[in-house]
Amino acid sequence: MSVRVLAFFDTRYQTSPELIRYFGSPDPWAGLRTVRPVSRQHAHLNWPSSLGAYDLADPTQAANVVGMAVKAGLDGFVIDLHPDGDHYLTGAEPLAAWCKPDVFGLAFRLQAGRDTFWTAPASKELQQHRAARLVKALAIATPITAGGSPVLIVDQPDKLADPAQFLAILRDEARNAGLPGLYMIANRAVAAEFGRYGFDAAIDPGPDEWASCKPQNKPSGLNILEIEAGLRDSVEMTDKFFSYSLFAVSRMINREARGKVFPRVFPAYQNWPSHTTGGATVLMDRDGPGSVDRYIYGLFVENAITFAHENFAPDERFVFLESWNHWLDGSQIEPSVLDGDLIYNATRNAIDKGRYMTRTRGERPARQLPSSVHDMISQICDAAAAAGGSGR
Amino acid sequence: MLAGLTITSSGRIERFSFVFGAGAFREHEIFDSANCPPSRYLVEVARRLVLASPNASVLVIGNPLLPLNAEKLTTWLDAVPSSPAIVTDARKFPLLYVLPRGLFDQFERFLLLLSTVDAVADQRLLSLLTGSDVSRVRVDSMDISDFPQSTPTNWFQGEGRQRMLTILTMAAIQTVERTPEWKALPFATYQPYHAGSLLFLNLASRQVPTSFFDKQIVCWSYKDIYQAYPGRQAPLWLRLPWLPRDNSVGELEYLARSLERLGTDIIDNHFIVFMRYSRIYSASPFHLVDQLKFALGDSMSEQGRTVHGQQPLKSARPDLPPRPLKLLFHLAGGWKLKNYRDDHAAAAIMTLKSLGCDITVIDRPDLERLGITSITSNNTQQLTTAAQLNHIFIGVDSFPHHFVRHVLGWPTIGLFANTKPCNSDAKEASDYRALVGHLPCNPCGGHDQCPLFGVSDCANFVNPPQLVSAILDMAHDLYGFTP
Numbered sequence: 001m002s003v004r005v006l007a008f009f010d011t012r013y014q015t016s017p018e019l020i021r022y023f024g025s026p027d028p029w030a031g032l033r034t035v036r037p038v039s040r041q042h043a044h045l046n047w048p049s050s051l052g053a054y055d056l057a058d059p060t061q062a063a064n065v066v067g068m069a070v071k072a073g074l075d076g077f078v079i080d081l082h083p084d085g086d087h088y089l090t091g092a093e094p095l096a097a098w099c100k101p102d103v104f105g106l107a108f109r110l111q112a113g114r115d116t117f118w119t120a121p122a123s124k125e126l127q128q129h130r131a132a133r134l135v136k137a138l139a140i141a142t143p144i145t146a147g148g149s150p151v152l153i154v155d156q157p158d159k160l161a162d163p164a165q166f167l168a169i170l171r172d173e174a175r176n177a178g179l180p181g182l183y184m185i186a187n188r189a190v191a192a193e194f195g196r197y198g199f200d201a202a203i204d205p206g207p208d209e210w211a212s213c214k215p216q217n218k219p220s221g222l223n224i225l226e227i228e229a230g231l232r233d234s235v236e237m238t239d240k241f242f243s244y245s246l247f248a249v250s251r252m253i254n255r256e257a258r259g260k261v262f263p264r265v266f267p268a269y270q271n272w273p274s275h276t277t278g279g280a281t282v283l284m285d286r287d288g289p290g291s292v293d294r295y296i297y298g299l300f301v302e303n304a305i306t307f308a309h310e311n312f313a314p315d316e317r318f319v320f321l322e323s324w325n326h327w328l329d330g331s332q333i334e335p336s337v338l339d340g341d342l343i344y345n346a347t348r349n350a351i352d353k354g355r356y357m358t359r360t361r362g363e364r365p366a367r368q369l370p371s372s373v374h375d376m377i378s379q380i381c382d383a384a385a386a387a388g389g390s391g392r
Numbered sequence: 393m394l395a396g397l398t399i400t401s402s403g404r405i406e407r408f409s410f411v412f413g414a415g416a417f418r419e420h421e422i423f424d425s426a427n428c429p430p431s432r433y434l435v436e437v438a439r440r441l442v443l444a445s446p447n448a449s450v451l452v453i454g455n456p457l458l459p460l461n462a463e464k465l466t467t468w469l470d471a472v473p474s475s476p477a478i479v480t481d482a483r484k485f486p487l488l489y490v491l492p493r494g495l496f497d498q499f500e501r502f503l504l505l506l507s508t509v510d511a512v513a514d515q516r517l518l519s520l521l522t523g524s525d526v527s528r529v530r531v532d533s534m535d536i537s538d539f540p541q542s543t544p545t546n547w548f549q550g551e552g553r554q555r556m557l558t559i560l561t562m563a564a565i566q567t568v569e570r571t572p573e574w575k576a577l578p579f580a581t582y583q584p585y586h587a588g589s590l591l592f593l594n595l596a597s598r599q600v601p602t603s604f605f606d607k608q609i610v611c612w613s614y615k616d617i618y619q620a621y622p623g624r625q626a627p628l629w630l631r632l633p634w635l636p637r638d639n640s641v642g643e644l645e646y647l648a649r650s651l652e653r654l655g656t657d658i659i660d661n662h663f664i665v666f667m668r669y670s671r672i673y674s675a676s677p678f679h680l681v682d683q684l685k686f687a688l689g690d691s692m693s694e695q696g697r698t699v700h701g702q703q704p705l706k707s708a709r710p711d712l713p714p715r716p717l718k719l720l721f722h723l724a725g726g727w728k729l730k731n732y733r734d735d736h737a738a739a740a741i742m743t744l745k746s747l748g749c750d751i752t753v754i755d756r757p758d759l760e761r762l763g764i765t766s767i768t769s770n771n772t773q774q775l776t777t778a779a780q781l782n783h784i785f786i787g788v789d790s791f792p793h794h795f796v797r798h799v800l801g802w803p804t805i806g807l808f809a810n811t812k813p814c815n816s817d818a819k820e821a822s823d824y825r826a827l828v829g830h831l832p833c834n835p836c837g838g839h840d841q842c843p844l845f846g847v848s849d850c851a852n853f854v855n856p857p858q859l860v861s862a863i864l865d866m867a868h869d870l871y872g873f874t875p
Contacts, residue, residue, distance in 0.1 A: 252829070254829075300832035303830040348414075350414075352413075353415050355416070356415020362820055368868040369874070373875065377864065384740075384742035387742065
């Protein structure tokens with residue numbers, strides 16, 4: 001099976017009454033329309049071009065979105081489960097209508113930190129009830145599966161009151177609903193951190209949760225005094241600025257050692273709209289914040305695909321793309337007014353290249369020697385490296 | 393970003409737009425090759441147009457160097473009085489070529505001689521080829537200005553390279569003017585250096601059933617490579633040392649010296665086509681052998697035509713007992729970032745030695761301190777002998793690696809770092825593995841210093857345990873060797 005590329009998708013851009021109520025605005029695009037940067041170091045957000053300010057509730061517009069994603073080589077979207085009372089809203093229904101097995105499907109993500117039910121202790125009965133609701137929300141579409149089980153990403157698994165019980169109950173309820181189980185992915189940079197609870201794999205955290213290299217800005221004492229005196233932009237003290245290339249490269253260094261952690265790739269990122277009083281993460285390329293280094297981004301996608309191909313079992317080869325339409329953090333690959341279809345095309349090209357490489361390379365033969373030999377090799381190499389190559 | 397129109401005798405116009413392919417081989421994609429002149433894309437677009445519109449009598453082809461679509465071409469077509477014609481910008485940069493279908497049918501490969509950067513030279517050449525007047529129409533509102541060194545569509549054309557293309561078009565004009573039997577003259581590739589490129593060209597030429605070329609210009613200093621693995625093209629020996637990698641001699645200057653050295657007799661009796669890089673080769677996912685196959689005339693429209701889509705040409709094994717496991721290393725490439733790190737090499741070598749391996753290294757006497765043997769390999773014969781005395785060859789992305797794998801078919805492990813394996817590795821098999829990290833800065837184009845971290849080693853090499861594991865896995869699989 002080829003490496004599957006799934007993009008995070010924000011379903012808020014629709015006029016379904018439930019979503020309008022949940023997000024609190026009759027205009028799904030109001031947030032993007034009205035938000036303004038308060039610093040010169042925050043780039044203006046972008047605006048959709050060829051797909052327009054779509055309404056997913058309109059089947060034609062939903063079909064255009066899915067069609068364009070398929071054309072880019074994506075295998076599916078990852079949709080957020082929004083806790084709403086005692087059930088979950090996804091807004092995935094308009095997209096589900098256009099999904100097709102083996103062509104395009106949907107996976108889901110639960111942001112545990114935002115679901116107060118799972119962060120606090122509760123009786124088993126209540127948990128079962130809640131889990132059944134969650135599983136019901138997953139059952140609306142052609143699912144993305146691994147090992148036959150629908151894929152569910154759990155953000156901030158450390159916030160769960162009892163991760164092991166959460167997994168066990170959810171899997172039980174999935175089986176009760178007739179599913180073979182759930183393929184659970186923890187949002188973690190190192191697979192072992194939550195693997196012990198029974199997660200099947202992990203996914204790199206987002207840029208705001210895991211700074212894979214040091215920030216470029218580190219205000220001096222003088223800078224701080226200047227900021228306090230109103231002589232300098234305060235975001236230099238409150239926000240973190242990173243070089244996009246270093247950020248992307250450092251995520252891929254020696255990543256085999258992190259275990260079964262699926263790569264998360266992104267063309268850009270700046271989440272100042274959700275950090276109006278500071279604390280934003282801003283990635284910059286040579287042209288400053290908000291701009292995209294398409295060269296490094298394309299290679300990020302391409303190398304993530306070859307990495308997944310070489311390191312994971314055929315049915316578990318995933319690369320996650322942040323994002324299809326997270327306009328509010330500038331990571332969207334949808335065609336836009338400022339970038340045209342450059343990022344969209346860079347994504348499609350990178351996926352084509354990655355797939356060509358993995359398709360023609362075929363399956364790498366399984367390791368011939370037992371793992372004990374490989375462990376021994378590592379130990380001897382370490383000892384040899386410690387000896388400094390002096391031949392001692 | 394490649395475009396063409398077809399016009400039938402009744403005046404019906406059909407529009408076609410194409411893009412450079414990235415490995416999916418869709419119908420509207422054209423193979424991405426860096427090793428050919430821009431004019432090779434004129435030929436390929438013409439082929440596609442004729443295939444799609446067999447009754448076309450006129451072919452209109454946009455300049456491949458420009459990001460054009462079919463709609464744009466139609467806006468310039470109105471001003472064209474007749475075929476053949478060249479539409480240019482306000483100066484003399486060609487925007488599109490209007491060619492009679494018969495020219496393509498009869499003289500397909502002669503289109504390779506068009507410079508695509510100088511409409512005056514191209515007009516003269518087309519006049520000679522067609523034996524008729526060729527009109528030149530200027531679009532005053534469009535000024536391409538100075539065509540840049542690199543473009544978003546991955547062309548890599550400095551001013552010097554554009555002058556090289558024009559010089560070779562002028563040479564072709566001279567050839568046609570001086571030689572009455574010009575139609576029967578052979579075509580020769582101009583790719584006299586470097587060792588790896590020559591080897592890839594010869595590999596490619598053996599895989600192209602119908603090539604544009606009969607000859608190839610080769611530096612005399614690579615005679616042993618040519619003799620060890622000749623292609624289908626006869627050599628035209630160039631008695632010049634190969635182009636130094638330190639940029640002390642420019643490519644343009646080298647071409648001028650080459651033409652001078654080759655002499656009038658060669659020039660008057662051959663058509664010479666530029667075959668060094670015109671595009672960024674690493675932007676393409678295709679092997680350099682495949683990129684050269686396209687350059688030689690293969691349309692490369694199916695995955696099955698590619699190096700990675702086919703079985704290896706040759707696979708061989710040594711006649712050696714399995715123990716001790718004998719390994720031949722080549723750790724230094726053509727530039728610093730291609731070299732496997734000294735401390736990592738030492739750690740891997742010491743580990744392998746402690747596990748019962750017998751190690752030889754090419755041209756690294758400094759590593760003899762580790763109790764291994766360093767040998768010299770100054771020619772293909774020495775390299776062949778050395779490889780055949782070892783079970784496995786382990787080499788960086790450089791000529792010895794490519795020769796040992798592609799020509800000798802020897803069990804090989806490739807060590808890649810700041811270049812992409814897909815451009816120069818071999819088909820993955822039980823006796824071939826390409827090892828590389830997955831950093832998104834690869835390929836960086838750096839030579840002596842990492843553009844990101846400023847150091848002289850590339851962080852994208854695999855580490856010693858990964859290298860040693862790969863070697864021992866292959867040795868176990870092929871020879872039953874267990875440490």
